[in-house]
Amino acid sequence: MTDASTPLTALCNICHSAPPRYTCPRDAVRTCSLACSQSHKRRAACTGIRDPAAYISKSSLQTAGGIDRDYNFLSGVERNISRADKETSERGVSLDGKGKAVFQKRWHDNGALGKYLRDNGVVVHKAPIGMARQKANQTRFIAKSKRIVWSVEWVVEGEKRVAEVDESRSIEEAWKELVVEKERENKKRKRTQEDAGAKAQKQKVQSEKPDADKSKTQVVEGATTELESEGSATNEPSVAPSTHETTTQDAPSQQEQASEDTTLPQENTHFYLHKPHTSSTNTVLIPLTPTTTLTHALHQKHVLEFPTIYAFISNILGTTNPLPKGFITVQQYNAERSAEDQELMGLMESIPDGQRKIALDGGIFGGGEEKNETVDEKEILEVLQRDADALK
Structure with a gap:
């Protein structure tokens, strides 16, 4: 109990019945117990954490x-x-x-992704953190269905698109899903543009003056009366012009719909897996069977962060050489490398045995042993003197 003469400023700011023992770090409210401190926080919505930005005098x-x-x-x-x-x-x-x-993503740990890569011999070359390819990679393990979903980059006529493909899906099925999804997006984009145009046209019509609408209606009614009189005089049906107009107006829309429904022929599409980190100036591709699954296609293969699959159309590029300029198959790449190796071996065999040993041990292929070379100081001074004289 406190004395009745004790001022309130010397008591707890909440209960006013006991001397304070604690001070709130945030707003300096003085309390006597935990209950009073919690009551203060509830009333004032105080966090009790010191504000580092609060003003403090210099003194x-x-x-x-x-x-x-x-x-x-x-x-x-x-x-x-x-x-x-x-x-x-x-x-x-x-x-x-x-x-x-x-x-x-942890590719090479003991998790499901690492086990999947080891079991199938897939070597993933990870891109540096922060690069666009590393950020676009969404390859993951679905724990509920116990399956792997790959991020696959599709390259079609120079256009790149990243899509998710299940490990058990065939290349052809994944390609068809990509085409259908692309057509759906194109139709949605076109529908949005048409709706925006119709909305703008409607707003334009609504903004016209009523007098102009009335005069336009009178002109149309007069023209209609004149056409009806001509039609009755010549005994021709009045619905024929409107039918003709409907036919001519519907024709372009049908052509556009046919062009939208036209897709790339699936049976003439050839698929290739990109082989990264090669010494060739051309893009090296590995042929893929359309009916093979993605896991089987990646078996014992190298990929850069995630697979890149090229799709080429044979009826456009030709059946004899489906690959355009700048692309070669892995068989052609291996043949070029073997030819280069044979050429190098031929050059080495043309060198005499003594010179070949010198070249291998201490020449451009050497360097393992220390070279004992004597330095002629007099010759170095003469070279420096000539350079100094040339600068004068």
């Missing part, structure tokens, strides 16, 4: 309490950064710059 900063305040703030920031780094390393979580968690 307060130069005290021991001000130094402790700055030290505690910097220590708290350092602890939060250390805790965040530890969490990202343990859970494989990083931030995309907007505070959104992005789960990094």
Whole structure:
């Protein structure tokens, strides 16, 4: 119990019945117990955390309490950064710059993705973190259905498109799904443009003056009366012109619909898997069977972050050489490499044995042993003197 003469400023700011023992770090409210402190936080919606941006006078900063305040703030920031780094390393979580968690893919660990790659001999060359290809990779393991969903980059006539393909889907099925999805997007885009045009036309009509609409209606009625009189005089049906107009108006729409429904012939499409990290100036491709699954197509293959599949149409490019200029098959690439190796071996055999040994041991192919060379100081001085005389 406190004395009745004790001022309220010396008591708890909440219950006013006991001397204060605690001070709120945020708004300096003094309380006597945990219950009063919690009551204060509920009433004032106070977090109880010190505000680092609160104004502090210069005289307060130069005290021991001000130094402790700055030290505690910097220590708290350092602890939060250390805790965040530890969490990202343990859970494989990083931030995309907007505070959104992005789960990094671990290809070669003991998880399902790593086991899948090892079992099928797929070698994934990971792109540097932050590159566009690394960000576009959404290959993942679906735990519910126990399957792998690959991100596949399709290249058709120079246009690139990344789509998700199930590991058990065949190349041909995945290609058909890609074509259907592309047509659906084109129709949706066209429908949106048509709706926007119709809306703009409707707003234009509504903005016209009523007098102009009335005069236009009178002109149309007069023209209609004149046409009816001519039709009755010549005994011709009046519906014939409208039928003809309907036919001519519907013809372009039918042609456009036919052009939209026309798709690339699936049976004439040839598929190739891109082989990365080759010494050829051309793009090296591995032929794929359309009916093979994606997992079988990637068996014992190398991919850059995720597979890249090229699709070529034989009736456009020709059946004798379906690959355009700048592309070669892996068989042609291996043949070129074997020819280069044979040429190099022929050049080495044409060198005499003594010179060949010197070239291999101490020449351009050597370097393993230390070379003992004597330096002529007099010759070096003569060269430097000539260079100095040339600069004068």
